[in-house]
Amino acid sequence: MNDIETLRECWERPAPPAADVRAAARAALLARAAGPPRGRRRWAVRALALAAATVVIATGATVVQTVAGGERSLPPANAQVVLTRIAAAVQEKNFTPPRDDQWIYTEIRRQGHFFKGMQPGARFTPSTPLRTDVDDIWTRADGRRIGYMVNGKLTTSDPGVRTPENTYALLTALPTDPDALLARFREIHGGGKPIDDAYLFERFAVTLEQSIVPPAQEAAIYRALAKVPGVTVDESATDAEGRPALSVSRVADGWREVEILLDPATYAYRQRRETAVADHDEMSPRPGVEAYTGEDGTSTPQPPRLEWSIEKGAVWNIFTRTAVGVVDQVGQKPRPD
Structure with a gap:
């Protein structure tokens, strides 16, 4: 066992990410994979998509793709990211519930x-x-x-x-x-x-x-x-x-x-x-x-x-x-x- 392996054994393993975080990360990765290549070679885009899928599998998430038209397009993935962000924000807002007679x-x-x-x-x-x-x-x-x-x-x-x-x-x-x-x-x-x-x-x-x-x-x-x-x-x-x-x-x-x-x-x-x-x-x-x-x-x-x-x-x-x-x-x- 070398020094790096010894340190890994001593450190606590991080807790698995929350469901919302996994969903947002999954959507962001798929969005990047489905986006325009920006001058990259085709194999580079495929590699990015494969990397995204690997990360999703590692977090235990499930990806559902539509077969017609290929991979899921950018807007649905982006919507999932933004809506997850909105949900997290509104859940923390200050709120005083009304009384029944109000x-x-x-x-x-x-x-x-x-x-x-x-x-x-x-x-x-x-x-x-x-x-x-x-x-x-x-x-x-x-x-x-x-x-x-x-x-x-x-x-x-x-x-x-x-x-x-x-x-x-x-x-x-x-x-x-x-x-x-x-x-x-x-x-x-x-x-x-x-x-x-x-x-x-x-x-x-x-x-x-x-x-x-x-x-x-x-x-x-x-x-x-x-x-x-x-x-x-x-x-x-x-x-x-x-x-x-x-x-x-x-x-x-x-x-x-x-x-x-x-x-x-x-x-x-x-x-x-x-x-x-x-x-x-x-x-x-x-x-x-x-x-x-x-x-x-x-x-x-x-x-x-x-x-x-x-x-x-x-x-x-x-x-x-x-x-x-x-x-x-x-x-x-x-x-x-």
Whole structure:
């Protein structure tokens, strides 16, 4: 035994890395392996990919690759790295949970095109002005009452059937394991039927928007998003006000990109934005759906008609959370920071 071997025997072996660290390292290595060669020879790129795979095997992680199109592309790996980083940060934030008898207030400004009374056949382009509405919502932390404004008057009511998206008491009961959280959301929103990944992504986006999310559950949401196929991250995005933002996004329905826009430094939630990434005609009934109209007691098939259309590049909706906080009474608003 030489001196180096003696030292190795004396030193403590390092503890295995945590699961989040392994996931981030795995994604980073795969991203490097899948990226452009930057002038290296082909054998050098293959060697880097082999080295990445060796490190992953050594840490006990499992890599799943898509066969079609070769190795996993850079955006999914980068998204996994960034979402893991966000989860670790939000889990450590300061948080004071509300009492059951307190109220959570949210003010949401919606800018968009789809409103009651919209003219049939309307076409929206990037230059079409957005209509703006503002909603004030109060929800008791225990979920028993909800408050809202009707024609300028405060009204409260029984909330009826609630989901974790807008009920703090249900949020705190959500699992903090990302796989268990994904399964729970599929159960809640599927009604016993499968739901697609795009809809699942939107439910997570709405959950971040409509309430105060406890740190453990917020971290679990971002770890769950890192497991949803098709999710991408852009760290050089801008929000609707032109401020630098971090965008977490996924395409839904084949034509609209749904973005979760965060503060790039604190990862605080800002907005949910939907933008057309392809031209789209909204037909009623939709393709594959039969609708009937009754005339003289008979039912006749209803031919498809154009409800509205949108041009690629046009914004469909922007939901901005302009205020959120805990208050003691319904109707109160939190003091601005």
